[in-house]
Amino acid sequence: MTVEDYQSGQVLLIDKPLHWTSFQVVNKLRWEIRQAFHIKKIKVGHAGTLDPLATGLLVLCTGKMTKQIDTFQAQIKEYTGTIVLGSTTPSFDLETEINETFPTAHFTNELIHETTKGFIGEIQQFPPVFSAIKKDGKRLYEFARAGEEVEIKPRTVNISEFEITNINTSTALSTSSLNVDFRVVCSKGTYIRSLANDFGKALHSGGHLSALRRTKIGDFHVDNGVSIKTFIKNLPLE
Numbered sequence: 001m002t003v004e005d006y007q008s009g010q011v012l013l014i015d016k017p018l019h020w021t022s023f024q025v026v027n028k029l030r031w032e033i034r035q036a037f038h039i040k041k042i043k044v045g046h047a048g049t050l051d052p053l054a055t056g057l058l059v060l061c062t063g064k065m066t067k068q069i070d071t072f073q074a075q076i077k078e079y080t081g082t083i084v085l086g087s088t089t090p091s092f093d094l095e096t097e098i099n100e101t102f103p104t105a106h107f108t109n110e111l112i113h114e115t116t117k118g119f120i121g122e123i124q125q126f127p128p129v130f131s132a133i134k135k136d137g138k139r140l141y142e143f144a145r146a147g148e149e150v151e152i153k154p155r156t157v158n159i160s161e162f163e164i165t166n167i168n169t170s171t172a173l174s175t176s177s178l179n180v181d182f183r184v185v186c187s188k189g190t191y192i193r194s195l196a197n198d199f200g201k202a203l204h205s206g207g208h209l210s211a212l213r214r215t216k217i218g219d220f221h222v223d224n225g226v227s228i229k230t231f232i233k234n235l236p237l238e
Contacts, residue, residue, distance in 0.1 A: 003037035009065030011072075013225035016058040020228075022049045025058055028228060033062070036235040047072035048188075048217060053093055054081075056214035057222040075218030076160070078185045081211045083196040085112075086177035088206035092128045092193035102206040104176050109167055112180060115202050116162045119195065124154040128193045159195070161185035179210065 001010070016025055030044040045066045047059040056079075059072050086104040090096045129152060166181035184192060193209045200207020215222045226234075 007063040009063040012060040014058045015225040022046050032232050054212040078216035080183050080213050083180045083207050084210045085207045089208045092197045093209040119162050122158050125194050126154050157190040158187040
């Protein structure tokens with residue numbers, strides 16, 4: 001691919017690794033493209049953030065294709081992951097420590113599968129307080145890390161598919177818990193961390209996300225994506 005190709009506009013499918021922010025991926029690829037072609041500037045943006053603790057499909061646009069970012073962001077997304085039932089964390093995932101445990105003895109496989117039905121369709125969802133949403137000029141996670149309470153308004157999202165793909169009994173911190181693998185197809189703006197938390201509540205217990213992978217955005221699939229290392233390897237040598 002030539003520098004003209006990147007400037008006229010490309011859609012890059014990247015399989016984001018664990019612990020990288022989406023912004024770090026954009027910065028890294030922008031820098032590598034500039035170095036490879038000895039250019040000072042190139043537009044690069046992503047079509048939908050992934051949390052650092054999530055992996056999977058990150059759609060990046062270069063050059064004139066950055067004008068299509070809003071279109072790609074609005075498309076339906078698919079995720080797979082694991083919810084730990086029986087405990088919660090303030091961030092709804094593993095960014096923070098477990099703060100409360102709950103009973104799980106009443107769980108049955110049938111109950112867990114049946115409870116997913118209550119989340120299908122248009123639902124109201126509260127974003128996690130540990131999120132990048134802005135309020136009064138600050139990110140919500142800034143309030144959370146400072147120990148400040150802030151009012152969060154619910155959002156309307158749509159979940160078209162929510163299926164449990166596996167249920168594993170485990171023991172963690174001397175507390176009985178269940179690791180539940182799932183697949184979700186949902187609209188833009190859906191927080192899977194919030195879904196994990198709400199799913200635990202619906203089961204009269206608690207829940208938090210322990211793993212998340214984005215597999216699809218519209219017609220784009222992570223199977224067609226490449227790692228950051230592979231992308232860099234395929235750039236022209238200086």
